[in-house]
Amino acid sequence: MANKIKDAFDQIRADSAQKESTKQFLAEKRRKRTSLFYRPAIRGIAAAVCLMVILAAGAGGYAWIQMPVSYLSIDVNPSIELALNRFDKVVSVTAYNIEGEEIIKNLSLKGKEYTEAIDLVIGSEAMSVYLASKEDIVFTLAADSSRESELETGVENCSGHMGHGCRHVSTDVETVSAAHECGLSLGKYNAWLQLIQYDDSITVEECREMSMSEINRLIREYEQDGAYHSGTEHGGYDETEENSASGWQQGNHHQRGHHHRGGRGEGE
Amino acid sequence: MRSEAEVNHAVEKYADMVQRICFVHLKNQADTEDVFQNVFLKYMLHDEAFFDDEHEKAWLLRVSINACKDYLKSFFRRNVVSLETVYEMEAVVPEDHREVLEAVLSLPDKYKDAIYLHYYDGYSAAEIGKILGKRENTVYSLLSRGRKLLKEKLGGDEVGE
Numbered sequence: 001m002a003n004k005i006k007d008a009f010d011q012i013r014a015d016s017a018q019k020e021s022t023k024q025f026l027a028e029k030r031r032k033r034t035s036l037f038y039r040p041a042i043r044g045i046a047a048a049v050c051l052m053v054i055l056a057a058g059a060g061g062y063a064w065i066q067m068p069v070s071y072l073s074i075d076v077n078p079s080i081e082l083a084l085n086r087f088d089k090v091v092s093v094t095a096y097n098i099e100g101e102e103i104i105k106n107l108s109l110k111g112k113e114y115t116e117a118i119d120l121v122i123g124s125e126a127m128s129v130y131l132a133s134k135e136d137i138v139f140t141l142a143a144d145s146s147r148e149s150e151l152e153t154g155v156e157n158c159s160g161h162m163g164h165g166c167r168h169v170s171t172d173v174e175t176v177s178a179a180h181e182c183g184l185s186l187g188k189y190n191a192w193l194q195l196i197q198y199d200d201s202i203t204v205e206e207c208r209e210m211s212m213s214e215i216n217r218l219i220r221e222y223e224q225d226g227a228y229h230s231g232t233e234h235g236g237y238d239e240t241e242e243n244s245a246s247g248w249q250q251g252n253h254h255q256r257g258h259h260h261r262g263g264r265g266e267g268e
Numbered sequence: 269m270r271s272e273a274e275v276n277h278a279v280e281k282y283a284d285m286v287q288r289i290c291f292v293h294l295k296n297q298a299d300t301e302d303v304f305q306n307v308f309l310k311y312m313l314h315d316e317a318f319f320d321d322e323h324e325k326a327w328l329l330r331v332s333i334n335a336c337k338d339y340l341k342s343f344f345r346r347n348v349v350s351l352e353t354v355y356e357m358e359a360v361v362p363e364d365h366r367e368v369l370e371a372v373l374s375l376p377d378k379y380k381d382a383i384y385l386h387y388y389d390g391y392s393a394a395e396i397g398k399i400l401g402k403r404e405n406t407v408y409s410l411l412s413r414g415r416k417l418l419k420e421k422l423g424g425d426e427v428g429e
Contacts, residue, residue: 005372005387008365012291014283018301022283023276025305026312033269 066091069144070151071176072114074121075187076130076137077211078103082117088147088154090117096185097208102126114151118158136212139168140187142176184208191215198222275312282325286332288388292373292380293336303335310335329389330399333381371421379414382407 036042068083068091078099083092090109095101103126109117121127122137130137139158143151148170155168171190179189182204192207195218207215270278286307290300310331318324372383381400385391391399393407400407 002387004365004368005383008368008372009288009384009388011362011365011369012284012288014287014304018287018304019279019283021301022279022305022308026275026279026308027272029309030269030272030312 068092069173070147071142071173071186072118072151072155073140073186073188074118074137075140075185075191075212076127076135077213078127078130079185079188080104080121081185081187082109082114084114084147084151086144086147088114088151090114094185096183096188100185115154115158118155136216138187138191138212138216140185140190141168141170142173142186143170144173187212188215191219194219269315270312275308278311278324278328279308282328285325285389286328288384289329289332290336292384293333293340293377299339303332303339306339307332307335326395326399329385333400368422371418374421375414375417379410379417382410383414383418386411
């Protein structure tokens with residue numbers, strides 16, 4: 001049996017044509033492999049270039065996603081500023097005073113939708129003190145033009161149902177860099193701009209120390225006094241402002257109810 | 269990469285062996301040619317040195333068997349049915365050997381390699397185990413069952429150890 005199988009298989013042989021074609025095939029492969037592209041150095045360079053392109057694209061994409069395009073500042077006395085990317089997600093959180101740091105230190109806001117971030121900030125324990133004392137809360141939005149209307153609606157919804165002295169202001173993105181140069185949050189800077197229209201002796205530093213309630217009170221006082229009525233020149237920022245449905249709920253002096261924007265000078 | 273002279277020498281030396289492995293597994297000459305070329309391409313690109321001729325032979329056997337199995341598994345093979353499914357055995361094999369070959373080819377795949385390596389190349393069960401990546405005892409049972417099947421096909425008295 002063993003011999004039979006051996007003899008039988010001995011009949012199976014590779015014919016010379018097949019051997020020749022295989023040798024040719026191998027020679028062809030060898031020629032290709034030794035050609036330019038297959039040289040290790042060239043392959044290495046090609047691989048490195050590919051890798052760099054991929055990395056650059058990845059880094060670029062990441063930077064694109066992480067790039068802040070809109071800013072939302074929440075100011076009571078604590079000043080907090082959220083930077084939002086083009087998908088309205090929080091990419092960075094900055095506190096502009098110690099009270100602000102107190103609030104954000106226990107919150108993780110990065111990567112969250114801005115509405116969720118607002119709820120977290122307002123709902124935080126550190127913030128409840130200010131809410132209880134009915135301090136003004138001002139949301140100041142500087143949105144990228146493509147996101148503007150949507151963000152405005154979102155902020156309006158968030159601030160609207162909160163009730164307590166809550167309002168929101170919109171301004172343009174250029175204001176943000178000016179605010180950061182002064183070391184103020186967007187919201188306070190915006191309020192300061194309004195304030196110096198009445199009294200240009202008020203410095204950034206003074207403003208930084210004041211709560212939004214105080215600033216607003218000052219502005220209202222100036223308005224009441226009629227200290228400023230020209231209503232034409234405006235500090236280069238564009239604002240649209242509405243009071244929330246609840247308006248000013250504070251117990252402090254004069255004028256409550258709605259502060260609808262009447263004339264230019266009234267802005268808060 | 270191995271030198272051209274070395275590769276050509278190997279083609280001359282092992283062509284028949286690789287051809288037989290292909291014959292055991294594949295159904296037609298076109299497939300055989302594909303696998304045949306592939307095996308020697310792998311040999312050409314395999315840079316590690318062999319300890320000796322036996323090592324080289326066993327390496328080629330292993331690579332050939334795997335190449336055949338891979339080829340049969342490939343998507344193309346499974347989805348394109350060849351018209352010439354029967355090996356052109358008539359052309360190459362004299363009548364008196366055909367019966368034995370047909371009997372071996374008709375064995376289930378798992379027995380074919382063991383039977384071929386044992387009866388043709390004279391490998392022991394332990395060596396076959398190494399080439400096929402199976403345990404020695406498994407090879408023993410593959411051989412004995414394969415032998416039993418062959419006996420049934422070819423008639424009992426002809427099958428010896």
